[in-house]
Amino acid sequence: MKKLIRHPQVVYIARLLVIMTATTVFSIWLSNFGIGKENTLMVFMVGVLLTTTCTGGYQYGIVVSVISVMIFNYFFTVPLHTFAITNTNDIVLIFFFLTASVISSSLTVRFRKQLEIAQKNEQTARLLYEMSESFINVTGKDNIIQLGIRYIYEHTKYESAVELQDETVVDGSNGKYTSKDYMMVPIIGLTKQIGVLKIYNHNQGLTTEQELLIKTAANQIGIALDRELIYSEQEKIKLDMEREHMKGSMLRSISHDFRTPLTGIIGDCGLILESDGQDMDSIRQLAGDIDEQAAWLMKMMENILNMTKIESGKFEITKEQEVIEDIVYEAVRHVAGLQEHRKFTLTMPEEILLAEADGKMLVQVIINLLDNAMKHTQEGGRISLSVSWRNGRAYVQVEDDGDGISDDMMGHLFDEFTTSSEGGSDQVRGIGLGLAISRAVVTAHGGEIWAENRLEGGARFIFWIKAEKV
Amino acid sequence: MEDKRTILIVEDDKYIINFISMSLKKENYRYYAAKSVEEAVSLFYANQPDLIILDLGLPDGDGIEVIERVREKSQIPIIVVSARQEEQEKIRALDMGADDYVTKPFYMGELMARIRVAMRKHIQVPGSQMKEDVFTCDYLSVDNEKRKVFIDEEEIHLTPIEFRILNLLIANRGKVLTHHYIMDEIWGSTEGVESGNLRVFMAGLRRKIEKEPAHPRFILTEVGVGYRFSS
Numbered sequence: 001m002k003k004l005i006r007h008p009q010v011v012y013i014a015r016l017l018v019i020m021t022a023t024t025v026f027s028i029w030l031s032n033f034g035i036g037k038e039n040t041l042m043v044f045m046v047g048v049l050l051t052t053t054c055t056g057g058y059q060y061g062i063v064v065s066v067i068s069v070m071i072f073n074y075f076f077t078v079p080l081h082t083f084a085i086t087n088t089n090d091i092v093l094i095f096f097f098l099t100a101s102v103i104s105s106s107l108t109v110r111f112r113k114q115l116e117i118a119q120k121n122e123q124t125a126r127l128l129y130e131m132s133e134s135f136i137n138v139t140g141k142d143n144i145i146q147l148g149i150r151y152i153y154e155h156t157k158y159e160s161a162v163e164l165q166d167e168t169v170v171d172g173s174n175g176k177y178t179s180k181d182y183m184m185v186p187i188i189g190l191t192k193q194i195g196v197l198k199i200y201n202h203n204q205g206l207t208t209e210q211e212l213l214i215k216t217a218a219n220q221i222g223i224a225l226d227r228e229l230i231y232s233e234q235e236k237i238k239l240d241m242e243r244e245h246m247k248g249s250m251l252r253s254i255s256h257d258f259r260t261p262l263t264g265i266i267g268d269c270g271l272i273l274e275s276d277g278q279d280m281d282s283i284r285q286l287a288g289d290i291d292e293q294a295a296w297l298m299k300m301m302e303n304i305l306n307m308t309k310i311e312s313g314k315f316e317i318t319k320e321q322e323v324i325e326d327i328v329y330e331a332v333r334h335v336a337g338l339q340e341h342r343k344f345t346l347t348m349p350e351e352i353l354l355a356e357a358d359g360k361m362l363v364q365v366i367i368n369l370l371d372n373a374m375k376h377t378q379e380g381g382r383i384s385l386s387v388s389w390r391n392g393r394a395y396v397q398v399e400d401d402g403d404g405i406s407d408d409m410m411g412h413l414f415d416e417f418t419t420s421s422e423g424g425s426d427q428v429r430g431i432g433l434g435l436a437i438s439r440a441v442v443t444a445h446g447g448e449i450w451a452e453n454r455l456e457g458g459a460r461f462i463f464w465i466k467a468e469k470v
Numbered sequence: 471m472e473d474k475r476t477i478l479i480v481e482d483d484k485y486i487i488n489f490i491s492m493s494l495k496k497e498n499y500r501y502y503a504a505k506s507v508e509e510a511v512s513l514f515y516a517n518q519p520d521l522i523i524l525d526l527g528l529p530d531g532d533g534i535e536v537i538e539r540v541r542e543k544s545q546i547p548i549i550v551v552s553a554r555q556e557e558q559e560k561i562r563a564l565d566m567g568a569d570d571y572v573t574k575p576f577y578m579g580e581l582m583a584r585i586r587v588a589m590r591k592h593i594q595v596p597g598s599q600m601k602e603d604v605f606t607c608d609y610l611s612v613d614n615e616k617r618k619v620f621i622d623e624e625e626i627h628l629t630p631i632e633f634r635i636l637n638l639l640i641a642n643r644g645k646v647l648t649h650h651y652i653m654d655e656i657w658g659s660t661e662g663v664e665s666g667n668l669r670v671f672m673a674g675l676r677r678k679i680e681k682e683p684a685h686p687r688f689i690l691t692e693v694g695v696g697y698r699f700s701s
Binding site (some may be wrong): 294295298302320321322323325326327329330332348352355358359360363470 | 557575664665666667669670672673675683684685686691693694
């Protein structure tokens with residue numbers, strides 16, 4: 001029974017019968033009051049129109065018109081209760097009734113169809129709109145593609161896969177389909193094809209709507225991916241420009257700062273070569289100068305090398321468990337003149353501190369801080385290095401009694417190419433990479449580094465990294 | 471002429487060969503210079519040098535290849551000279567059998583000192599004397615038989631592992647021992663042994679035998695590489 005009801009034709013016929021019976025009963029009831037047959041026909045006309053609207057096609061309207069005519073003929077025309085017609089008037093009446101009902105029912109049907117089409121179009125339009133809107137908010141290549149595949153699946157029930165030209169493959173069907181029963185739709189960006197969309201429709205063809213939906217999805221994927229591409233390219237260009245700018249200022253800085261010691265070295269060598277080897281003392285003095293300047297160049301080069309590592313984004317620290325005191329002692333050993341020309345004090349905690357760290361890089365940080373302290377103190381000045389431990393952090397502190405940090409330096413102390421030697425004496429040289437590297441290294445260890453002026457005068461640099469007591 | 475020691479320099483930069491050979495001549499060593507892996511190996515076979523100074527970056531290959539081929543035949547000291555910043559290269563060279571390393575730029579005095587230490591060590595150990603009964607150096611003395619360690623004649627207590635590490639260092643004095651090597655020798659394998667462990671033991675050991683840990687007399691740390699015992 002239920003199956004029967006589901007069949008639309010059965011429903012339509014049922015409706016038709018109900019409407020027919022109702023009209024017939026109503027007209028017979030009306031005729032009891034002496035209402036004329038022209039009006040009775042009007043009732044039947046209403047019945048025909050009702051049937052066409054309630055059923056699905058004008059064939060029902062025609063059937064109803066014919067039945068109505070027969071019922072009218074049977075009940076209302078003379079001779080009553082026969083299908084014969086004697087009155088010419090009645091024939092004309094019936095003829096026009098038929099014509100009118102056929103025309104009106106076909107009009108109704110056409111109207112209905114147009115309504116349906118309009119509704120469907122609206123639905124499709126809304127769907128497409130929703131889809132393109134949702135693509136706006138999605139970022140990330142995979143997300144965009146997943147969204148497209150999901151939309152296609154939701155509205156066509158076909159699974160699909162996207163293959164991009166950069167060999168990204170996102171398969172919405174989990175690789176279930178290996179055979180060639182798919183349809184390919186190109187995914188086109190703003191300027192060129194960027195991939196294909198494969199629809200696993202089992203070679204069954206698509207309805208116009210499905211095709212429209214799939215093509216729109218492909219277009220939207222293309223546009224969204226292009227947008228993504230353009231965005232990331234823009235970012236890259238921006239980064240490249242910054243890097244280029246960096247490189248430029250670095251090269252200028254380097255060539256300027258390297259020229260001075262190189263001039264010195266060449267001059268010293270010239271003097272040695274020209275001397276007849278008699279004045280050993282001055283030769284030794286010149287050789288000492290060469291040595292000093294070459295060592296400075298070496299140190300700068302190492303810093304630049306570290307800096308380029310950081311700049312190129314390939315800055316990787318290889319952490320191992322290191323004992324902090326090993327690192328500190330190693331650093332102290334490498335700062336020339338620290339023990340001889342300054343009053344240097346070193347304070348280490350009793351306990352052994354163990355940290356996950358890149359030993360070599362941390363040594364470099366401490367060397368940089370100590371070098372800075374050397375640069376900013378006079379012969380015989382005080383420099384102290386102390387290590388302490390609090391709450392899982394090892395604090396390393398370098399203090400000096402030099403000239404301290406000026407206010408306008410304070411803000412960008414750890415930026416690249418910040419030096420205090422601008423217009424200053426030749427004695428204090430540096431291209432301002434040391435602290436920038438130090439900060440990069442400490443940050444890479446998850447720690448912090450900062451500087452302050454001591455109340456007693458001079459500067460204090462502190463950094464901490466995670467460490468544990470053993 | 472017989473007492474002149476022969477050193478093979480493997481290096482491709484003529485300025486560096488120049489100043490190394492000048493210093494060697496001054497110190498009364500005989501030397502040969504090789505500029506490639508092949509030349510180095512053939513000069514090694516032809517002249518039987520007492521020591522090799524080896525640059526790792528060579529035009530026709532890796533200096534480590536030289537270490538491999540020399541070690542097939544001989545245990546003569548090899549000192550690696552490297553411009554490379556990468557610790558891994560040095561560690562690899564040491565693990566392959568090199569005795570020591572210096573990083574460019576270096577001072578000649580430093581290299582000469584390393585050469586002297588390596589030579590001394592090589593002569594001292596004709597196979598047998600790996601374990602002296604009593605080792606004495608400066609204020610430190612280690613009695614192997616009684617397993618006792620003295621600082622200025624005063625006995626100090628070492629844990630068994632500390633004692634073994636100290637012994638290992640002394641037996642290889644002058645030579646750089648990598649973390650990996652020490653852990654392998656002491657714990658038998660590096661599996662499951664935190665490298666931090668070794669560093670903690672070393673720091674503890676240093677506190678016990680060094681008078682001034684900031685300026686160690688005996689146990690020198692080569693950050694990122696390993697340790698060396700200086701005698």
